[in-house]
Amino acid sequence: xxxxxxxxxLSVRRHGETSAIIEVxxxxxxxxxxxxxxxxxxxxxxxxxxxxxxxxxxRARLSEHLGMFAVEEMSSNVAPLLDDPLALAGLLGACxxxxxxxxxxxxxxTIFDAFAVLIDNLLLSEIWPALxxxxxxxxLLELGYGLDLSxxxxxxxxxxxxxxxxxxxRAVSSQAAEPYLDKLLPxxxxxLNSAEPLAxxxxxxxxxxxxxxxxxxxxxxxxxxxxxxxxxxxxxxxxQ
Numbered sequence: 200x201x202x203x204x205x206x207x208x209l210s211v212r213r214h215g216e217t218s219a220i221i222e223v224x225x226x227x228x229x230x231x232x233x234x235x236x237x238x239x240x241x242x243x244x245x246x247x248x249x250x251x252x253x254x255x256x257x258r259a260r261l262s263e264h265l266g267m268f269a270v271e272e273m274s275s276n277v278a279p280l281l282d283d284p285l286a287l288a289g290l291l292g293a294c295x296x297x298x299x300x301x302x303x304x305x306x307x308x309t310i311f312d313a314f315a316v317l318i319d320n321l322l323l324s325e326i327w328p329a330l331x332x333x334x335x336x337x338x339l340l341e342l343g344y345g346l347d348l349s350x351x352x353x354x355x356x357x358x359x360x361x362x363x364x365x366x367x368x369r370a371v372s373s374q375a376a377e378p379y380l381d382k383l384l385p386x387x388x389x390x391l392n393s394a395e396p397l398a399x400x401x402x403x404x405x406x407x408x409x410x411x412x413x414x415x416x417x418x419x420x421x422x423x424x425x426x427x428x429x430x431x432x433x434x435x436x437x438x439q
Contacts, residue, residue: 206223206231208221216239217238221235221247223268224310226306226312228304230304230307231257233265248275249291289331291428292426293314310334317334328402339416339417345368347369352370363384364383371383402436
C-alpha cells in the first residue's frame with residue numbers, strides 16, 4: 200500500500216541508532232505515523248522538525264501497519280521562529296494538541312487548513328493566539344464535540360452572548376448568565392465575530408474555554424491530559 204501527500208511534521212521521536220518515528224498531519228489522510236530511516240543524518244535532521252511542510256511518500260504492506268516515510272522538503276517553517284520563543288512555543292503547543300487529540304487516519308481537511316493559517320501567522324503576535332484558540336475550537340467541532348455559539352441556550356437570543364455553559368457547551372446571553380456567573384465560562388467576542396477587537400482577557404478566556412472542553416470531552420474519558428507543551432505556551436503567553 201502506498202500514498203503521497205503534503206504534510207506538516209507534528210512530532211519526531213528517535214528510534215534506534217539512526218531512524219525516527221514521526222507524526223504528520225496531511226489533508227487527505229489526517230494524522231499519520233511512520234518510520235523514517237536515516238533521520239539522524241544531516242539532511243533529514245533539519246527537515247524533521249515540528250511545523251515543517253514536507254512532501255511525503257508512505258508505504259506499508261497493510262494500512263494498519265507502521266509504514267515507512269520517504270520525505271522531501273517543501274517549506275521550512277521552523278527556522279524563522281527560532282529567534283521568537285513565544286511563536287515557537289505556539290507552534291509546539293499546537294503540534295502537541297493535534298498529536299494528542301486527532302485520531303489516526305481520518306481525513307482532516309479543515310484542521311489541516313486551519314493549522315496552515317496558524318503557522319503562516321506565527322510571527323504576528325497580535326494575531327496568532329486567537330488563531331490558536333480557533334484551531335482548538337475547530338478540533339472539537341471536527342471530532343463531534345463542537346460548541347454551539349449560535350444563540351443563547353436559555354432565551355434563544357442571538358446577541359449579547361457572553362458566556363458558555365460548561366455542561367452543554369452552548370452560549371448564554373449576558374442577561375441569562377447574570378445569576379450564574381460563578382458557574383459559567385466567559386465567551387470571548389472574537390469567537391463570534393473575527394472582526395471584533397481583542398479585549399484584555401480574551402485570549403486567556405479562550406484558552407481556558409477550549410481547555411475545559413478538550414479535557415472533559417476528549418481527554419479525560421481516555422485517561423489523558425492536555426500536553427505540557429500547551430501549558431508552557433499558555434504560561435509564556437499569559438504573563439506578557
